[in-house]
Amino acid sequence: SYELTQPPSVSVSPGQTASITCSGDNLGDKYAYWYQQKPGQSPVLVIYQDSKRPSGIPERFSGSNSGNTATLTISGTQAMDEADYFCQAWDSSTGDVFGGGTKLTVL
């Protein structure tokens, strides 16, 4: 079955750029999606189709996807961005697949 791998944690200083990676076999051939989840809340879509932002998502969120790695980049990270981030892709054999999640700490 298809698997996506994320680093368990990423730390960033306020105002700096945070990058969260998501790895999977030929992930670049699929669309990658990113979700933000804060404690006690439901996930929120922040990036769809690799690099597009839904309405209402700040411009500081961006994404890319090539080869085996998709990357979520948060520029000018703010304290409010501290959350868990999950990548997701659709695999024809496995269905919707989620990465293990990355805890972003802003300190």
Place this chain on the structure above:
Amino acid sequence: QITLKESGPTLVKPTQTLTLTCTFSGFSLSTSGVGVGWIRQPPGKALEWLALIYWDDDKRYSPSLKSRLTITKDTSKNQVVLTMTNMDPVDTSTYFCAHRSPMFGLDYWGQGTLVTVSS
């Protein structure tokens, strides 16, 4: 405005069958390309995709749980129902349903419902 809400028991006993209902508004599950999916999350752990049903009644299941899951829809009631058989304590999770669109993916999520499996 799209909203979804999960409902069902908060506590089930081992070996019992869990039945969860997702009641939604703001979209029709007869619209081409639209789907509703179920995802769960054990406390403090990652999201796990369970099942998906499309507007045309096409159904997809997680390979690891396929033998235990059934997903159905009632378009007239705007509901999607997930059943999971032979519940075990490791199935203790918050269960979410979500709207799935061809372009945006899982773009709207319910608030989730915590299901505890314990005798």
